[in-house]
Amino acid sequence: MTLAVRDISISLDGQKIVKGASLAVSSGELVALIGPNGAGKSTLLKALAGLLPYREGAQNVPVSASTTSIRKAARLRAWLGQDAVIHWPVTVERLVALGRLPHLDAFQAAPHADREAIHQALSRTGCLHLADRPATHLSAGERARVLLARALATGAPFLLADEPVAALDPAHAFHMMDLLAEEAKAGCGVLVVLHDLNLAARYADRLVLMHEGQIIAEGAADHVLDDHNLARSYGIRVARGPHWLVPVGRSEP
Amino acid sequence: MMMRAAPARLHHGALGLFLSLLVLVLFVLSLFLGPADLGLPDLFKAIDGDDGILQAIFWQIRLPRALLAVLVGGSLGLSGAALQGLLRNPLAEPGVIGVSASAGFGAVLALYFSAAGLSLSVPLAAMTGAFLATALLLVLARRDASVLSLILAGVAINALAGALTALALNLSPNPFALADMVHWLMGSFADRSHRDVMMAAPFIIMGMALLLLSGRGLRGLVLGEETAQSLGINPARLRLLVTLGAALCVGAGVAVAGAIGFVGLVVPHILRPWVGYDPARLLWPSALGGAALLLGADSLVRLLPGGQELKLGVVTALIGAPVFLHLIWSTRRLMR
Known part of the structure; x- marks a missing residue:
């Protein structure tokens, strides 16, 4: 199964954010979407999640956010947004249960299958012990895992995550990436926006580099993260080792 | 959000059962309260129907009053809970955000232009006022959904509705009509008839039905509008549902009972910890709690000694305003 958009453009408030980008994620692969701030990563991710209307192809055919039933x-596809706000101090279990909303009818209480999915999501993310805690009173690491559990509870074949490790220390970031990699291994198509190039290189099966609304490189880490691409998109110079790279300064314009 | 320890979660339905019983008890109690001292035997006599005066007191005076308390209280409690869920803000309440005042202006305008007194045009105008105010608020709150901007928008809408109402009253050609309108705006269930009940009930029931349909969407909004949308909730449809429902409830309620504030603020605030802060499970209990609160408050104003009966709207404001202040204090961290 493949989730894809082809040659799409998105304008927000009259500004063209995405300019003819194509992107596909298949079941079982972990794809990292990288690029500097303002490149259009989050916007492209939202389009894939069906949250934004966009235009497609050379003819600019408009595609509304919900072509099929919403x-x-x-x-x-489950969408894990960037710094999601939790508005009421519901328990972690109730929060994770929100992931089952697409499966529920308006008048239906959570049946057995939902309970199982919620339990599974909590256990896979190591959040079972948090189940009865208020979701507003968690550490950043716990919070990130709980929000991931919420997305996993949907049981969708595709997971789209927008900077899920942004607020995490290295150990928690590794934990989060391990969880995403496990999901991919289990057959989920995972697309994740990342700022940490080392994490992207280490975990992703494929990297997609975005710059000024366009995809300028795609493929294996060695190829995508070469000096030329990094200078062009991020405007940085890097030092490299066997499995790492460190930005050492801005590249000359 | 509020830092209080959540009470032990009740079994699903226990809270509803308790509140239903409370409403029932207060409803029966309210039938026995009034200037004429009547007891249980008198109620049976009234039902049997051999005493004309007793019958009139129960069926023409007490029953409409109690029914209105249930309908208006229930719809206000429910409107508060739904609006708070929609705006993800514990301070969103029809009175606080200017919806009641706008409904009041609509009603005054209709009264001003209609010679016949209370007619169907009054609730219709009140509902239109309530709808416009809610819609305006949603537009303002969409740009920036912080507590502060919502309250400021409410202040502005309240001020505008108040100014327009004052203008209408100011230009009123008849000083007696003026006094009537001012009294009526204070909010009361006294001297209401079956006609008032019949006029308001269809709109209130319709509005409540719409609001009760919003639970699933409000639950999704716990994680914000975009995540809700990614979970299959249509935010535009949800906004319309709640706006229409609240406008029907508040408009029809204000048209027959005047402005009764703070019910939608106090009731969901008290009940929220008991339903685990779930905005969907808060809806039914808030409706029942609102009905209980107004039945109780309306009984209280009849029990208080003194010649002049206190207006219900005055009582709810006296209870509600301090709760409002407390809420502002406890949510001040959210104010940016």
């Missing part, structure tokens, strides 16, 4: 689309 509920059906929600079962196909």
Whole structure:
């Protein structure tokens, strides 16, 4: 199964954010979407999640956010937004249960299958012990895992995560990436926006580099993260080792 | 959010059962309260129907009053809970954000232009006022959903509705009509008839039905609008549902009972910890709690000694305003 957009453009408030980008994620692969701030990564991710209308192809055919049933689309892909706000101090278990909303009818209480999915999501993310805690009173690491559990509870074949490790220390970031890699291994198509190039190189099966609304490189880490691409997109020079790279300064314009 | 320890979660339904019983008890109690001292035997006599005066007191005076308390209280409690869920803000309440005042202006305008007194045009105008105010608030709150901007928008809408109402009253050609309107705006269930009940009930029931449908969407909004959308909730449809529902409830309520504030603030605030802060499970209990609160408060104003009966709206404001202040204090961290 593949989730894909082809040659799409997105304008927000009259500004063109994505300019003819194509992106596909297949079941079982972990794809990292990288690029400097403002490159259009989050916007492209939202389009894939069906949250934004976009235009497609050379003819600029408009595609509304919900071409199919909005509920059906929600079962196909789980979206984990950047710094999501939790508005009420509901328990962690109730929060994770929100992931089952696409499966529920309006008048239906959570049946057995939902309980199982919620339990699974909590246990896979190591959050079982948090189940009865208020979701607003968690550390950043716990919070990130709980929000991931919420997304996993949907049981969607595709997971789209926007900077899930942004607020995490290295150990928690590794933990989060391990969890995403496990999901991919289990058959989920995972697309994740990352700022940490080392994490992207280490975990992703494929890297997609975005710059000024366009995808300028795609493929294995060695190829995508070469000096030329990094200078062009991020405007940086890097020092390299066998499995790492460190930015050492801005590249000359 | 509020830092209080959540009470032990009740079994699903226990809270609803308790509140239903409370409403029932207060409803029966309220039938026995009034200037004429009547007891249980008198109620049976009224039902049997051989005493004309007793019958009139129960069926024409007491029953409409109690029914209105249930309908208006229930719809206000529910409107508060739904609006708070939609705006993800414990301070969103029809009175606080200017929806009641706008409904009041609509009603005054209709009264001003209609010679016949209370007619269907009054609730219709009140509902239109409530709808416009809610819609305006949503537009303002969309740009920036912080507590502060919501309250400021509410202050502005309240001020505008108040100014327009004052203008209408100011230009009123008849001083007696003026006094009537001012009294009515204070909010009361006294001297209401079956006609008032019949006029408001269809709109209130319709509005409550719409609001009760919003639970699933409000639950999704716990994680914000975009995540809700990714979970299959249509935010635009949800906004319309709650706006329409609240406008029907508040408009129809204000048209027959005047402005009764703070019910939608106090009731969900008290009940929220008991439903685990779940905005969907808060809806039914808030409706029942609102009905209980207004039945109780309306009984209280009849029990208080003194010649002049206190207006219900005055009582709820006296209870509600301090709670409002407390809420502002406890949510001040959210104010940016």
